[in-house]
Amino acid sequence: MHAVVAIKQVPDTSNVRIDPETGTLIREGVPAIVNPYDIHAVEAAVQLKERLGGGQVTVITMGPPKATEALLECVEQGADRAILISDRKFGGADTLATSYVLARAIETINAELPVDIVLFGKQAIDGDTAQVGPGVATRLNIPLITYAVAVEEFDLAARRAVVHRRVEQGIEVLETTLPVLLTVEKEIAPVRHAPLPRLIAAARYQPEVWTATSPVSFDPQQIGLKGSPTVVGKAYTPPPRSGGEAISVADLGLEVVVARAMAVIEQAHVRNLHSESGVVS
Amino acid sequence: MNAEQPTIPRIWVFVEQQEHQVQPVSWELLGAAKRLSADLPGSVVEAVLPGHQVANLAPQAFQYGASRVYLIDNPVLEIYRNLPYAVAVSQLVTDYRPEIFLIGATTLGRDLAGSIATRVSTGLTADCTELSIDPANHILAATRPTFGGNLMATILCRRHRPQMATVRPRVLPMPEPVPDATGEVVTVPFDLREEDVPVKRLRLIRAEEQPNIEYAEVIVAGGRGVGGPEGFALLQELADALGGMVAASRPVVDAGWMDASRQVGQTGKTVRPKLYIAAGISGAVQHRVGMSGADAILAINTDPNAPIFQIATMGIVGDLYEVIPALIRQVKGQSYDGQAHL
Numbered sequence: 141m142h143a144v145v146a147i148k149q150v151p152d153t154s155n156v157r158i159d160p161e162t163g164t165l166i167r168e169g170v171p172a173i174v175n176p177y178d179i180h181a182v183e184a185a186v187q188l189k190e191r192l193g194g195g196q197v198t199v200i201t202m203g204p205p206k207a208t209e210a211l212l213e214c215v216e217q218g219a220d221r222a223i224l225i226s227d228r229k230f231g232g233a234d235t236l237a238t239s240y241v242l243a244r245a246i247e248t249i250n251a252e253l254p255v256d257i258v259l260f261g262k263q264a265i266d267g268d269t270a271q272v273g274p275g276v277a278t279r280l281n282i283p284l285i286t287y288a289v290a291v292e293e294f295d296l297a298a299r300r301a302v303v304h305r306r307v308e309q310g311i312e313v314l315e316t317t318l319p320v321l322l323t324v325e326k327e328i329a330p331v332r333h334a335p336l337p338r339l340i341a342a343a344r345y346q347p348e349v350w351t352a353t354s355p356v357s358f359d360p361q362q363i364g365l366k367g368s369p370t371v372v373g374k375a376y377t378p379p380p381r382s383g384g385e386a387i388s389v390a391d392l393g394l395e396v397v398v399a400r401a402m403a404v405i406e407q408a409h410v411r412n413l414h415s416e417s418g419v420v421s
Numbered sequence: 422m423n424a425e426q427p428t429i430p431r432i433w434v435f436v437e438q439q440e441h442q443v444q445p446v447s448w449e450l451l452g453a454a455k456r457l458s459a460d461l462p463g464s465v466v467e468a469v470l471p472g473h474q475v476a477n478l479a480p481q482a483f484q485y486g487a488s489r490v491y492l493i494d495n496p497v498l499e500i501y502r503n504l505p506y507a508v509a510v511s512q513l514v515t516d517y518r519p520e521i522f523l524i525g526a527t528t529l530g531r532d533l534a535g536s537i538a539t540r541v542s543t544g545l546t547a548d549c550t551e552l553s554i555d556p557a558n559h560i561l562a563a564t565r566p567t568f569g570g571n572l573m574a575t576i577l578c579r580r581h582r583p584q585m586a587t588v589r590p591r592v593l594p595m596p597e598p599v600p601d602a603t604g605e606v607v608t609v610p611f612d613l614r615e616e617d618v619p620v621k622r623l624r625l626i627r628a629e630e631q632p633n634i635e636y637a638e639v640i641v642a643g644g645r646g647v648g649g650p651e652g653f654a655l656l657q658e659l660a661d662a663l664g665g666m667v668a669a670s671r672p673v674v675d676a677g678w679m680d681a682s683r684q685v686g687q688t689g690k691t692v693r694p695k696l697y698i699a700a701g702i703s704g705a706v707q708h709r710v711g712m713s714g715a716d717a718i719l720a721i722n723t724d725p726n727a728p729i730f731q732i733a734t735m736g737i738v739g740d741l742y743e744v745i746p747a748l749i750r751q752v753k754g755q756s757y758d759g760q761a762h763l
Contacts, residue, residue: 153687153710156571235547239539265687266568269547274503274535283619284503286532302623307528309439310628314502317619369544369581373555373562375574381713381732386725389739397737398747401719404735405663405752408639408696408717 141195141296143185144249145219145259146242146276147178149203149210150266174210177261177326179217184322184329185259186218188294196220198249202230202241208347215342216334222345223249227352229364235267237367239275241358246280248356256296258321262287270323277321285314288322430464430520430559432457433583435510435533436482436490437525438472439501443481445595446525450588451485452596453552454523457561460554464520467491471509473499479606484598491517493609501529502620507536509611514541519583521561523552526587534587544578545585550592550714560584570691570710591636591693592714632666632682639665640694642685642712643673646701646722646741650678656700659745662752668692670702686711700741704729721745 151170159166174182182199189195199219201207204226211222225245233241246258258280260273270286277284289311290304299318304311306325322328334342352358361367384404389397432454437444447468454466468487470478472494479490491513497505514522514537522537524530526548538545551564555577561584564575578584634640641660643653653667660667669679671686685692687707697715702708704720704727712718713732720733721741730736737744 151568153568153571156568234544235535236539236542236544239535267547268567269535270531271535271538271545271547274532275539277503278507278536278539284532284536285620286503287528307625308633309625311626313623313626315621315623369542370546370576370578373575373577375567375572377571378566378573381718383731383736384734386730386733386736386738388725389737389743394739394743394747397739398744398751401735401737401744401748402751404717404719405696405748 141189141192141257141294142198142253142255143188143195143257143259144198144200144246144255145178145181145185145214146246146272147182147199147201147210147214147261148175148264148266149173149201149207150175150264153265172206172209174213175261175264175266177263177265177324179213179261179331180326180328181259181261181322181324182214182217182219183331184291184324185257187329188257188291189218192294192296196253198223200225200242200245200249202226202233202238202245205349211347212342212345215345215347216338217331218334218338222347223350224347225350229352229358229360232365232368233363234368234370235269235271235275236369237363237365239272239279240362240367242272243276243279244356244358245350246276254319256318257294257301258282258319260321260323262323262325273321273323280319280321283316283320284323285316285320286323288324289327291322291328428463430461431517432461432464432466433514433519433522434466434468434487435522435524435530436468436470436478437527437529438470438475438478439529441472441475441478443478444525444527444529444590446527446530446588446590448481448485448598449590449593449595450523450525451482451487453588453593454521455486455596457521457552457554460556461520461559465489467519469493469510469513471495471498471506473497476606480603481598483602483604484600485596486599486602487604489605489607491607491609493611495611495613497613497615497618498611500622501533502618502622503532503536504620505613505618506533507540508613509609511537511540512611513609514583522583522585524585524587526589530587534585538585541583543581543583543585544576545587546576546578547587549576549586549588552586552588552593561586570713589693632680634666634668634683634685634692635690637666637668637692637694639663639696639698640668640685640692640712640715641665641698641700642668642670642702643679643700644670644702644708645672645676646703647673647678648701652701652742653679655742655745655749659698659749659752662749663696665694665696670708699729699733700745702729703727704732 263270468482546563
């Protein structure tokens, strides 16, 4: 069994703050983490390997040299091989250009050791696009199952798997041929603490570094800014939602406070408060 | 197929249906497409409707603003699966070269849109909350929140067509249907066979009563300040009176007082109700990220320094067990005649 997991190092968006003076994003001091969904994708791959009694888990990421940290965390988690795809020429890539690079990389990895499953987190918490996984599956021309929550069966000999996927109506149980690409929810596999031997192995591990020209010759027209149809026209911090007044029951009494609260409720144009005959406010 | 006037800028909307029920976001998008069309000279608004035996849904698309419906009807499209839908719709895009293509940012829409954009090699902006036409160059300006809602980015796709975007449900208004509207149905041939589809649905485990708080117009959310699971009955009563749903902050879910499907915030769901009542929620940034898009926020907390008050339309410093029962009485007193009984 050979699983490839594509991960991303992201700023911990729960720690992203806005500079009140300039209204811009403060990135300094914001810890870089492995995208939370991706760690579950790695764990799912490792558990699948254990379940099938062996195999290899390869982790790849496209990013700056600093993303090595994220790869090493995946090695601690049980990945056997880690590849950093890093080159200034990849900079400014949107999801189309990113999916091109990752798909070509996976094709190359597949040529060395055939890949049975590719895993992605369902989305990255910085961009939240959820587009790269579907893009890679499309480029590789393999089945795509997004929002996967469980792998019920994985039959290497029969080249088939049964995967559970979360949809609005419930859980969809799908049968697919292999190889397949999954984008996963956190439920796919709870993350376990890395045992000491893994930590030691990771401390000694050096991820491979692939550039835009070696070992894969990426098409310069399809990478980085050049390969990206979308550009950011402008970026701005949403006008900070200013708070209204705060009123206190102790000061004004319950009746006044509730009347003022009702005014807010009415102005919200809540449907139930609109009768057929009359209009509120 | 490209024979007919390729210069007409077509604004397309994907009509998402499952089990013959159309996702309301499709109609929201037709409304948005109409508004975009007013700023894009000569443009037309059209709908793409794949499925099996779904021709009866076309009149609704006309009523919500489409002048034409591309009907792709095939048994392999009965249940949504990525491959047949992506192949069918991408082929249509290649044939007609629309200028703009909008898809709802639902589970299905986000699964599909990335595949289509990759197949036709164009730009796709995810999960937009705002759309407009740049008056200078007539291109689509698609705005979306990023970095957990801390930053808004307006994305442009200058040279590639179509300009694709998925749009979050419930952020755009639902247009009024025009009862007599009609249009043209273009039946699109599609001959993919079941043997060519690598994924089969074995079964669907339907979630019973799965609360869909993302779609709620009114949310009454409780935090640690509610004190225990029993307190949520009170919140439910207010939510019922307002036609809303109950949600919770993370500590409440972690404590097991409420199910995770009701959690709002960074690790939970993002909601955009018209009214969000936060009861006993202090309002950490991780919670605010999930609810600061609400039209109005009413916060009730005993702590006057709770961060939730910084973003609340109105903050009430007081005991929720005193304020909420009084609110329930008021709301019930005026639900049906629109007049407050004070």
